[in-house]
Amino acid sequence: MGTRLHDLDAYWSPGLTLTVRGREYTLPLPSAELGLWCRRLAEVTGEVHNVSSEQEIQAAVARIEALPQLPGDLSLPERVLGDVYQQMADNGVEDPYIQFCGQTGYIWIIGGEDAAERYWTSGGRPEAQRPTNRKERRAQNRTRTGGSRTAEANTTPPPASTSGTTSPPTQGRKSRGRRKAR
Template identity: 35%
Template sequence: MAFEALGELLDETLELPIAGRLYTVPAPSAEIGLRTQAIVHAAAVAADGGRVDDQVLGDAAERDLYAELLGPAHEQMVADGVPWPALKHAAITAMVWVAQDKAAAERYWNAAGDPSRLAPNRAARRQSGAASSTKSRGSTSGTSTRPAPDRAKPKGNKKRR
């Protein structure tokens, strides 16, 4: 068995619909991908109260990264007058794609970046049947669930010694 060409195995673009137009975001270079990973990691460290290099998370670095992540789609969005919130959402979606995967990027995009919309609420899980399909775990206490033998009935003709 031989390895197949990687380009044929990976879907290396994002198709993002904005205001009736479809923008194609190509996969970033390895350098941009690695820098994106570093920024995502630094943001997580900062969110946990850790100290981070300001250059890694600076506003200018963020703006440059947006343009680099979106590639030619960035120029098309700017030329088309796409509003900043939409461009930023597209760029962060691309960042999620690079840092995680396409499925996570799609969830982020469809949730409009709202964390509360990323995970379904309890009612939605019940309607989908997810809550009822989870089997309950058995007891881990080590006790048996078999009923105790009925001691009132005599057991045959066994003699005690």
């Protein structure tokens, strides 16, 4: 006799819970059709971004048009949020918030809970989590490699000497090179 696995309900949460303006909204697990449709859409969308010729663009668009039609004339947020869409609208949640929740739900369907959380916490801008300047990037790289440098190695070296060199004068500006002794 083979191994018997427990009921999946013991491992899966009922859905994805989003908090908007202090209220919790739980997106239900997507139907098999919606999950497959979202994954196919993501795959084809990725192809569109990687095409280079007119022929490849036409083939990618044809694949998008060939995606199976889901029942109803619904937007992506309406489809992904399900009944939660109407709950949010009834509670006066603004459209940009609903759209963002729908996009987060889509990310959840195609990428899982971790991907949805990264999208949510970055405000939909994954680049927002990256270091913004060279100093922060260097600090992050040192943290990743686990190495630490001495304080001396972290100081900026002094600028190279420019004595004995001059730049040609520019129009409307005097040369800042050394003056010749008279």
